[in-house]
Amino acid sequence: MNPDINYLAIAKRTFDMEIEALQQLSLKLDEQFTKACQLILNCQGRVVITGMGKSGHIGNKMAATLASTGTPSFFVHPGEASHGDMGMITDKDVVIALSNSGEVSEIITLLPLIKRLGTPLIGLSGNPNSTLGQASDVHLFCGVDTEACPLNLAPTSSTTATLVMGDALAIALLEARGFTAEDFAFSHPGGSLGRKLLLKVGDIMHTGDAIPVVHPEQSVSDALVVMTQKSLGMVTIQSNGDLLGVFTDGDLRRALENDTDFRNTRIADLMHPHPLTTSAQNLAAQALFEMEERKITSLIVTDLDAQVAGVIHMHDILRAGVA
The missing domain is CATH 3.10.580.10 (CBS-domain)
Structure with missing residues (x-):
């Protein structure tokens, strides 16, 4: 253990690296984002999000944000999908699959099944030429040059980039749907925000x-x-x-x-x-x-x-x- 370690400097470096990653990602946004929004807006079912490991944690949050802002959505664990939960996905849904590498085996296993159902697929990864990227109807690039982790191993900048991409989707869809504060309150009736917006x-x-x-x-x-x-x-x-x-x-x-x-x-x-x-x-x-x-x-x-x-x-x- 290094007693002279500068914790504040490390925190600032992490902030700076992740902010830089998001700025670079913003510059790479293209019409694929518009297509993803249109695909979800035309969806007659629900948005099904899947991801493994850290991507799964991001996927859970993404599903919760979408659901609370007017886009019905839920998360399916890719491992569980291979053992029965694929039955939760229909051809009227849209699947969003998260994988930084685009080569996670649990996700790749699902791709032929999603295609067979005819369910539109939006892939979020750091590699458009990956198996996930190539199989996606729409691919949203979430790649970063380097992780904030000094070993460049632990998902940090990449998970932040994916999280923000999910937030961007949710907000774009919210505005497109004309989602109101009262609509939001109906999704949050138990909290103080819900009481403020619902109690008459x-x-x-x-x-x-x-x-x-x-x-x-x-x-x-x-x-x-x-x-x-x-x-x-x-x-x-x-x-x-x-x-x-x-x-x-x-x-x-x-x-x-x-x-x-x-x-x-x-x-x-x-x-x-x-x-x-x-x-x-x-x-x-x-x-x-x-x-x-x-x-x-x-x-x-x-x-x-x-x-x-x-x-x-x-x-x-x-x-x-x-x-």
Whole structure:
């Protein structure tokens, strides 16, 4: 073990070598990439990705990225494909095979079977003249001059190049399909991103008896009782279902500073007319943004007839995991 080794210098050298490899790869992109995209867009089945060893790990990630961005895709291990999993591939699919050398035996064994099925094949390798390169309907060059490994043995720059090529395919296809943020959220419903893009105001707002309501002729004291009972830090002032205004805990503090007679003052005299409202169909994340922008803690939810449908509080949104 060398005690004088410079770990930061090694890391920087690795970064530089892999960045250089990607820059060189970018210069070599050609119409084969366009053909690959068109082949996948015209696919009536799924994209099936296969690769051995480190290429297999990259293939797994590529399949996951494609699937989450609008291109149905899954990974098949080439060894398992030779022992039954070829049945997962149909003539309506597109196969993407990964092999830096283009000569991995487990991949080569599958090529005649893929051809017999009539399934289009996209090969990603560092050698267009390899067996995989020659058998491919479309070949995407992912070769590098040298690996970042000082022995030029461990797949490093080459796997990075293949990974980025997969990302490039996914993003190109995403844009071609007009894939939206909401589409992405449906693939990620369990995470915070999914909640931000899917959870709507109507899913978590307070409705019915939970809505704090007072009549404009009631006293401020009456309003405070309702505000305390409903625990939303505000009351809506309504008449025959029509929203006239809002009174919040901020208004209460200002009234206290002015020595307001709560028993003999109408709530209509202190309310804010034309309060900020939102729709049950709006995203909870957007409602949270509006609250933060206006420095308020709740929004009144109205329907198409401008009737009060509910109230949403900032804490409701935060508890739902939207932040």
